[in-house]
Amino acid sequence: MAFLLVGVVLLALKWGGVEPVAGLDWGWVAAPFGAAVLWWWWADWSGYTQRKAMEKEAARKAKREAKARRALRLPPSRV
Known part of the structure; x- marks a missing residue:
């Protein structure tokens, strides 16, 4: 860019x-x-473009999971 x-x-x-x-x-x-x-x-x-897209998707998934765990008042994931 x-x-x-x-x-x-x-x-x-x-x-x-x-x-x-x-x-x-x-x-x-x-x-x-x-x-x-x-x-x-x-x-x-x-494969740089695909790798960056996969990293972005993994970060979104981790954020979504952390939000769900907080909503359920569970301890943070160890992974």
Whole structure:
């Protein structure tokens, strides 16, 4: 996401004619978009995206279980 934000900022500065970005080649301005594509490809290929989704779901489940245990006035889980 950071690559995408940098790319959008550079693109806006290039189109706005703000120096020193206005003097850069288009390849330098477009490079962050290419880096974002490479990052997303790698994240999907390596399983990073799925692993993060599973961690998020596990955290939501643990929070839900802890809330239920508090509502039932049970001691916290040891796991």
